[in-house]
Amino acid sequence: xxxxxxxxxxxxxxxxxxxxxxWLGVLFFTTVALHHMSPDFEEEFLRQRSTNIHELSNDPLRxxxxxxxxxxxxxxxxxxxxxxxxxxxxERWLGTLRWLTVCVVSHVLxxxxxxxxxxxxxxxGIAPESSVNTLDIGVSYSxxxxxxVLTYRIPAPWRYPYLAAVLVFYGVPVLGTPxxxxxxxxxxxxxxxxxxxxxxxxxxxxxxxxxxAAPRG
Numbered sequence: 189x190x191x192x193x194x195x196x197x198x199x200x201x202x203x204x205x206x207x208x209x210x211w212l213g214v215l216f217f218t219t220v221a222l223h224h225m226s227p228d229f230e231e232e233f234l235r236q237r238s239t240n241i242h243e244l245s246n247d248p249l250r251x252x253x254x255x256x257x258x259x260x261x262x263x264x265x266x267x268x269x270x271x272x273x274x275x276x277x278x279e280r281w282l283g284t285l286r287w288l289t290v291c292v293v294s295h296v297l298x299x300x301x302x303x304x305x306x307x308x309x310x311x312x313g314i315a316p317e318s319s320v321n322t323l324d325i326g327v328s329y330s331x332x333x334x335x336x337v338l339t340y341r342i343p344a345p346w347r348y349p350y351l352a353a354v355l356v357f358y359g360v361p362v363l364g365t366p367x368x369x370x371x372x373x374x375x376x377x378x379x380x381x382x383x384x385x386x387x388x389x390x391x392x393x394x395x396x397x398x399x400x401a402a403p404r405g
Contacts, residue, residue, distance in 0.1 A: 201276065201280075202276075204276075204279075204280045205275070205276035205277075205279040205280050205284075206279075206284060207279055207284045207287060207288055208271050208272075208275040208276045208279050208287075209271075209276070211271070211275075211327075212267070212268060212271045212275075214257055215257065215258075215259055215264060215267060215327070216264055216268075218257055218258050218259070219258075219259050219262055219263075219264040222234075222258070222259075222262050223262060231323070234258060234260065234323055234325055235321060235323055237251060237254040237255055237257075237258060237325060238251060238255055238322070238323050238324045238325050239251050239252060239255045239299045239303060239324045239325070240303065240320060240321055240322045240323070240324050241303055241306065241307050241310070241319070241320040241321075241322075242320045242321050244299075244300075244303060252295070252296055252299065255299075255324065255325040255326070256295055256325075256326075256327055256330065258325045258326065259325075259326060259327070260323065260325050260326050267327065270331060271331075274331060274334050274335050274338060275287070275291075275331070275334055277338060277341070278290065278334045278337060278338055278341075281338075281341055281387075281390055282337075282386060282387065282390055283390070286386045286387075286390070287334070289383075289386060290330075290333050290334055290337050290380060290383050290386060291330040291333065291334060292330075293333065293379055293383065294329050294330050294332065294333025294334070294376040294379045294380055295327075295329045295330045295333070295376075297375070297379050298329040298332075298333070298372045298373075298375040298376040298379060299324070299329060299372065301372075301375050302368050302369075302371050302372040302375065303324070303368075305368075305371070306319055306322070306368055307320075322368065324368070324369070328369070328372075328373060328376075329372050329373065329375075329376040330376070331376075332358060332373045332374075332376035332377050332380065333376040333377065333379050333380035333383070334380060335354055335377070335380065336354055336376070336377040336378075336379075336380025336381045336383075337380040337381070337383045337384075337386070337387065338350075339351045339354065339381065340384060340387045341387075354377060355377070358370075358373050358374045358376075358377045359374055359377075361373075361374075362374045
């Protein structure tokens with residue numbers, strides 16, 4: 189009976205965040221596919237689905253979508269954990285449409301801003317010409333945006349240490365000589381915090397002591 193209750197709770201949790209687990213399912217199959225590719229083929233395959241300057245110039249809509257369907261590095265289980273802790277919670281709270289809006293806005297705007305800055309660096313001769321083909325795929329920009337927007341789900345005073353931890357985690361790397369991805373992550377956090385209008389009317393802030401399986405507010 190206890191196992192049955194646990195399975196029902198897990199099923200209920202997953203059904204309350206359909207977008208999160210559909211996306212996670214796609215990532216599982218694409219990750220399995222990557223493990224069956226040779227290293228050389230995998231690199232070229234992912235490059236064609238990357239949101240680098242070259243691919244964005246040719247087919248921006250295609251690569252914006254395709255780049256979010258693959259994981260660079262081939263490790264799916266850490267993302268299963270992160271999606272469950274952050275994406276699922278955000279979708280359960282905001283609803284699928286608003287959650288997806290945060291994901292898309294974070295992914296698209298952070299990508300365009302970071303790649304636009306890289307293009308300007310190439311034009312000025314600061315970055316090499318080869319940078320236009322940089323491999324840039326994955327779901328981390330959307331994840332950073334969602335992690336940031338969840339700040340509004342946590343009541344004071346716990347909200348402030350959570351926000352501080354997010355800003356330190358994503359902000360410290362950009363204080364030195366940041367990479368394109370590190371800049372994109374920090375931009376995604378700022379975008380996520382800027383999505384405050386989407387959280388209005390979505391229920392009271394939830395005490396972090398409440399269980400993950402608690403009903404949606």
